[in-house]
Amino acid sequence: MKTNQNILQDNFGRQHSYLRISLTELCNLRCTYCMPEEGVKLEPRSHIMNFDEIYTIAKTFVDHGVTKIRLTGGEPLIRKDVQIILKKLATLPVELAISTNAVTVDRFIEVFKTCGIQNINVSLDSLNAEKFKEITRRHDFDKVYQNIQLLIKEGFNVKLNAVLIKGFNDNEIIDFIKFTKALPISVRFIEFMPFDGNKWDKAKMMSYAEVMTLVNSAFDKASILRIEDAPNDTSKNYKIEGYKGSFAIISSVTNPFCDSCNRIRLTANGRLKNCLFSATESDLLTPLRDGKDITPIISKAMQSKFKIRGGMDTLEKLESPELHSKNRSMISIGG
Ligand code: SAM
Ligand code: SF4
Numbered sequence: 001m002k003t004n005q006n007i008l009q010d011n012f013g014r015q016h017s018y019l020r021i022s023l024t025e026l027c028n029l030r031c032t033y034c035m036p037e038e039g040v041k042l043e044p045r046s047h048i049m050n051f052d053e054i055y056t057i058a059k060t061f062v063d064h065g066v067t068k069i070r071l072t073g074g075e076p077l078i079r080k081d082v083q084i085i086l087k088k089l090a091t092l093p094v095e096l097a098i099s100t101n102a103v104t105v106d107r108f109i110e111v112f113k114t115c116g117i118q119n120i121n122v123s124l125d126s127l128n129a130e131k132f133k134e135i136t137r138r139h140d141f142d143k144v145y146q147n148i149q150l151l152i153k154e155g156f157n158v159k160l161n162a163v164l165i166k167g168f169n170d171n172e173i174i175d176f177i178k179f180t181k182a183l184p185i186s187v188r189f190i191e192f193m194p195f196d197g198n199k200w201d202k203a204k205m206m207s208y209a210e211v212m213t214l215v216n217s218a219f220d221k222a223s224i225l226r227i228e229d230a231p232n233d234t235s236k237n238y239k240i241e242g243y244k245g246s247f248a249i250i251s252s253v254t255n256p257f258c259d260s261c262n263r264i265r266l267t268a269n270g271r272l273k274n275c276l277f278s279a280t281e282s283d284l285l286t287p288l289r290d291g292k293d294i295t296p297i298i299s300k301a302m303q304s305k306f307k308i309r310g311g312m313d314t315l316e317k318l319e320s321p322e323l324h325s326k327n328r329s330m331i332s333i334g335g
Contacts, residue, residue, distance in 0.1 A: 191249075
């Protein structure tokens with residue numbers, strides 16, 4: 001049942017229609033940019049939303065105007081009841097999507113189809129098995145590579161997300177773009193972002209401008225086509241003429257897209273984050289368990305959303321460990 005209360009609009013007139021739900025803080029990989037080496041402090045299991053709670057909170061958001069839900073994590077597909085969650089959420093009138101590292105994707109092809117999931121984002125930071133191992137601290141390159149091919153063969157819309165780290169995988173940017181020659185996928189280069197404990201260093205970040213300089217020197221200028229971005233798109237999209245796929249840059253650090261932000265996030269322990277970079281969170285799970293109405297809490301959280309990057313409106317503020325370390329590690333936010 002849709003309601004007229006516009007609780008998902010913030011003070012800057014931004015309407016939030018895209019909810020990202022983290023299903024778990026656990027992961028079968030250990031990407032260095034995403035989680036600290038020592039791991040993250042895990043919530044007790046009883047503090048994690050069960051599938052009914054996920055459904056109830058998601059439905060509240062859908063009733064107030066959310067039209068797209070992306071499941072993320074940690075690694076969403078390692079949660080034991082993920083199939084039940086997918087099937088329950090598929091009953092809501094929303095576009096359902098998922099972000100995964102693809103290690104176990106082959107076991108979910110049928111359930112994705114049953115649930116109408118078409119858009120699948122896969123993390124892949126290197127096309128080289130050794131480097132994959134270095135960044136993920138695990139040996140799953142072949143599995144992931146095969147599963148990406150499987151998703152394409154099965155007709156899913158696949159986006160590959162590669163976090164760029166200077167001196168590590170910036171020399172693969174052109175290889176990644178050439179990967180789109182025969183494959184109908186979008187490779188999205190993500191600027192390395194600072195989060196608690198990920199040893200972020202501005203010098204390791206490859207900016208949008210630097211990526212484009214490299215692209216311009218590798219391809220004939222006339223063949224680099226700018227594609228129109230979808231509304232609320234966080235990426236600047238391009239393709240090489242004649243290539244089946246495309247590439248994009250997500251420039252959250254150097255070129256934030258906060259003006260058109262329509263995203264909100266729900267952590268695995270049921271906290272609403274009004275911004276990826278926000279240092280504060282609103283607990284929805286405890287009041288839900290206490291039988292309370294969560295809509296006033298959601299409304300208050302939306303009213304307190306900052307205009308830019310959780311209040312870190314300059315690059316200097318974002319760079320300050322004092323400020324960005326107040327935020328969780330990415331593994332427990334969900335990307
Ligand atoms: N496990 C799934 C995956 O890897 O796609 C979903 C969760 S992961 C946290 C979601 C996205 O966040 C991934 O695309 C990952 O590359 C990205 N990410 C994690 N840490 C990041 C960072 N420090 N800067 C930029 N992107 C990051
Ligand atoms: Fe796991 Fe995804 Fe984080 Fe890598 S980026 S550690 S796959 S949650």
